[in-house]
Amino acid sequence: MSRTALYEIHDKLGAKIVEFDGREMPDQYEGIREEHRAVRSSAGLFDVSHMGEIFVTGPEAKAFVQWMTTNDVEAVKEYQAQYTLLCNREGGVVDDVIIYKFSDDEFLFCVNASNTDKDYEWIKAESGGFDVSVDNRSREYSQIAIQGPDSGRILGKLLGDGLTEVRRFRFGTFKWQGIEMIVARTGYTGEDGYEIFLPWDDGPALWESLMKAGREYGIKPCGLGARDTLRIEMAYPLYGHEIDEDINPLEAGLGRYVKLENGDFIGRDVLRKSLEDGLTQKLIGFQMIERGIPRQGYDIYNEGHLLGSVTSGTLSPSLDKSIGMGYLKSEAAGRRSVKIEIRGTAREAEVVDFPFYKKEVN
Amino acid sequence: MVQIPDDLQYTSDHEWIRHEDDLIVIGITDYAQDALGEIVYIELPGEGDEITKGDPFGAVESTKAVSDVYAPVSGDVVEVNELLLDSPETINEDPYGEGWMIKVRPYDPAELDELMDFEEYTEHTEKESEE
Numbered sequence: 001m002s003r004t005a006l007y008e009i010h011d012k013l014g015a016k017i018v019e020f021d022g023r024e025m026p027d028q029y030e031g032i033r034e035e036h037r038a039v040r041s042s043a044g045l046f047d048v049s050h051m052g053e054i055f056v057t058g059p060e061a062k063a064f065v066q067w068m069t070t071n072d073v074e075a076v077k078e079y080q081a082q083y084t085l086l087c088n089r090e091g092g093v094v095d096d097v098i099i100y101k102f103s104d105d106e107f108l109f110c111v112n113a114s115n116t117d118k119d120y121e122w123i124k125a126e127s128g129g130f131d132v133s134v135d136n137r138s139r140e141y142s143q144i145a146i147q148g149p150d151s152g153r154i155l156g157k158l159l160g161d162g163l164t165e166v167r168r169f170r171f172g173t174f175k176w177q178g179i180e181m182i183v184a185r186t187g188y189t190g191e192d193g194y195e196i197f198l199p200w201d202d203g204p205a206l207w208e209s210l211m212k213a214g215r216e217y218g219i220k221p222c223g224l225g226a227r228d229t230l231r232i233e234m235a236y237p238l239y240g241h242e243i244d245e246d247i248n249p250l251e252a253g254l255g256r257y258v259k260l261e262n263g264d265f266i267g268r269d270v271l272r273k274s275l276e277d278g279l280t281q282k283l284i285g286f287q288m289i290e291r292g293i294p295r296q297g298y299d300i301y302n303e304g305h306l307l308g309s310v311t312s313g314t315l316s317p318s319l320d321k322s323i324g325m326g327y328l329k330s331e332a333a334g335r336r337s338v339k340i341e342i343r344g345t346a347r348e349a350e351v352v353d354f355p356f357y358k359k360e361v362n
Numbered sequence: 363m364v365q366i367p368d369d370l371q372y373t374s375d376h377e378w379i380r381h382e383d384d385l386i387v388i389g390i391t392d393y394a395q396d397a398l399g400e401i402v403y404i405e406l407p408g409e410g411d412e413i414t415k416g417d418p419f420g421a422v423e424s425t426k427a428v429s430d431v432y433a434p435v436s437g438d439v440v441e442v443n444e445l446l447l448d449s450p451e452t453i454n455e456d457p458y459g460e461g462w463m464i465k466v467r468p469y470d471p472a473e474l475d476e477l478m479d480f481e482e483y484t485e486h487t488e489k490e491s492e493e
Contacts, residue, residue, distance in 0.1 A: 016399060031400045032425040225399070225426050293403050293423050314425055315402045322403075343405070343421060 004049035005142050005203040013221055021114040023050050026223040035226035036317040039189050043148035043214050044222035048195065049203060052116030053141045054109040054123060058132035062104040067130075068123060069099065070249060070271075072262040076101045081169045081186050084257055085249050086119060087267030091274060092245040093252070095119050096237060098186055100171055108182070110143075110195075112239045126266070142203025146210055147193030147230075150217040155194055157213040158206075159183065166194075177205070188227060190234035190357065229314050233357035235285055235325060241296060241311045242283055242325060248274055251327070253283045253354070281308060282333040285325050285354050288340065290347035294324030299341040307332040310340065316356060323356045324349075364392040364487065367458055371474065372483035375432045378458060379477060382465065385440060386474070389462045390422065390431060393487045395454050399424045404450040406463055411439045413466060415473060420463060422453065431463065435473040441465040 002023050010017065015026035026047065028035060038044045056065060066073040071084035080101055086094040095115040100108040111119045120136040127134050146155055156163045159174050163183070166172045171184035179202045187193040198206060211219060228238070237243045243252050248271060250258060260272050288294065294313030299306055313324030328335070339346035366372075371379040376394035380387040395401065403423040413419040418430035419439075442464050446452055453461035468474065478486060 027426070028399060033400060033402075229425055291403075291405070293428065295428055315423075317425065343418075 004047055005200050006047040006049060006144075006207055009204055009207055010047065010221075015221070015223060018224065020050065020224060023113070025050060026221070028223040028225040029221045032223070032225035032229060033317040035220050035222040036229050038218060038220035039148045039191055039222060039226065039230055040318055041148070042217045043146060043150040043154055043193075043219040044189075044226065045207065045210055045214070045219055046145040046147065046222050046227060047142075047203070047207070048145050048227075049142045049200075050113035051143050052109075052111040052113060052119065052136065052138040053143075053197065054111060054116070054120055055135045055137055056107045056109065056123065056127075056132055057105060057135070058130070059105060060130040061107055061132050064127060064130040064132045065099060065107050066263045067265055068126060069097070070258040070265055070267070072259040073099075073101075074262065078103055079171055081171055081184055085243075085254065086122065087249065087265070087271070088245055089267060089270070090245075091248040091267040091270035093239070093243040093247055093249055094122055094245060095239055096243060096254075098184075100182070100184060108197075110197075115239060140200055141197050142200050142206075143195060143197050144203060144206055144210070145187055145193060145195045146214075146219075147187045147189040147222075148191050148219075150214070150219070151191070151193040154210060154214040154217055154219060155183070155196075158209055168192075179206070181206075188236060189230040190236075190355065190359070191230075228312075229317055232312050232314050232323065232325070233316050233318055233355065235354035235356060237283075238312065247327075248279075250275060251279050251281050251283065278330065280330055281327045282330055283311070283325060284328050284333065285323065285352050285356060286338060286340070286349040287352050287356070288322035288324075288347065288349050290349075291322075292340065292342040292347050293322045294326075294340050294342065294349070298326075300326050300328060301339045301341060301346050302332065302335060302337070305332075307335075307338060318357045323352075364396055365458070366391065366393070366480060366484050366487070368480040370458070371434075371477040371479060372486075373432065373434045373477060374486055376487075377431060377434050379434050379474070380458075380462075381474075385465050385467055386435070386437075387462050387465050388431075388434060389457055390453065391483075391487075392457045393490075394429070395457045395461070398422060398427065398429055401450045401453045404446050404453070404463075406442050406446065407439050409439055409442055413437060413439060413464075422450070433466075434477055435466070435468045436470065437466040437468040439464050440467050
């Protein structure tokens with residue numbers, strides 16, 4: 001079992017620790033709902049050091065990243081980030097990642113913790129024909145996410161005015177107390193916020209300083225539990241739930257990150273063909289009408305016909321309603337009413353549009 | 363430190379059983395509620411339903427996970443704690459008191475002899491915590 005550099009802090013805060021892919025990670029401190037609400041209303045702090053950091057560098061880095069990923073790399077400027085997918089040759093999703101472009105010669109892939117080794121092997125194996133070097137530097141970085149509407153004000157107290165220049169899906173390098181950090185305005189919550197990459201050993205110092213700076217805003221430490229409920233409300237996919245090696249990103253509703261006309265990439269022809277032939281299933285969102293909380297693996301029915309299965313579900317802390325996502329066979333994808341089988345009984349649910357949670361604009 | 367009252371009986375699935383004349387009261391232990399975290403949802407049988415020893419009779423759910431609740435003995439449900447349906451967090455706050463779930467009339471009182479006592483259950487939770 002491995003731990004992040006912040007483990008002792010979590011332990012001292014009384015976190016409930018869970019095993020996540022061989023790592024001891026905080027699931028919750030005060031409680032998932034309180035933490036979730038802090039992120040929606042002020043700010044929350046997450047230890048996401050388990051995420052993987054893979055660097056692709058060299059004269060052909062840009063061309064190689066184009067080959068590896070489904071989105072359009074040409075559209076990414078220096079110090080810009082992009083959500084994209086690694087696909088296999090069958091068009092299934094190897095992982096969903098955020099790439100950070102320093103220059104045409106240097107990219108950082110932030111990958112899912114549980115996929116880090118697999119992604120590294122996959123990227124490395126494909127790199128043979130390109131003049132690039134692929135380095136898994138996950139063990140060198142702590143990663144801390146500050147998320148919520150007050151994130152900029154809190155992090156700004158540490159980093160100064162320069163932070164305001166970092167717009168959504170951009171990043172910059174900052175020096176704080178002599179520590180070099182990559183500060184990206186990205187996240188997994190649907191709120192404004194930042195993800196900060198810094199040397200492994202410096203994680204605790206940044207965490208403590210952000211907790212102190214955020215005290216006046218009511219910042220709360222947040223665990224993986226709240227991270228999951230926040231992403232479900234936004235209908236963000238999670239590897240192993242909405243996406244995996246057997247699901248193609250078009251079925252998952254991720255078509256806007258798959259640019260079939262902007263250069264070749266692994267899986268492109270299969271994906272194009274799947275679109276021409278017609279997709280066989282589609283990811284939908286639903287809200288329970290009858291009582292019950294949908295969970296991964298539950299069957300979705302209508303009038304006795306099995307239509308698909310649930311990939312994620314929870315009681316939404318923001319909406320106070322049971323919500324879920326799941327796949328429906330294409331012929332049923334237009335339905336507005338379905339039934340979810342929960343503990344032996346089929347319970348009514350209504351199909352709703354993504355995202356489940358829409359921020360109120362004042 | 364989780365509370366384990368010494369005057370109750372227990373199951374290895376973390377239900378507790380209290381005797382009330384010829385009825386038994388069933389709930390989940392402090393250890394179980396602590397492991398689940400905030401309970402946000404509960405399902406219970408109806409009055410008059412039959413429960414079968416070893417089968418699930420209800421479910422408690424946190425934001426994150428669902429956990430079945432198992433019948434310690436077979437019998438008829440004579441009363442259900444309806445309060446929990448609207449306030450499932452009561453189980454977190456008072457698992458052995460206001461957080462009780464159902465009252466049951468057992469078919470075979472001999473089944474009660476097979477349940478764990480305070481000492482056996484204490485040992486059982488200590489073992490599980492180590493794992």
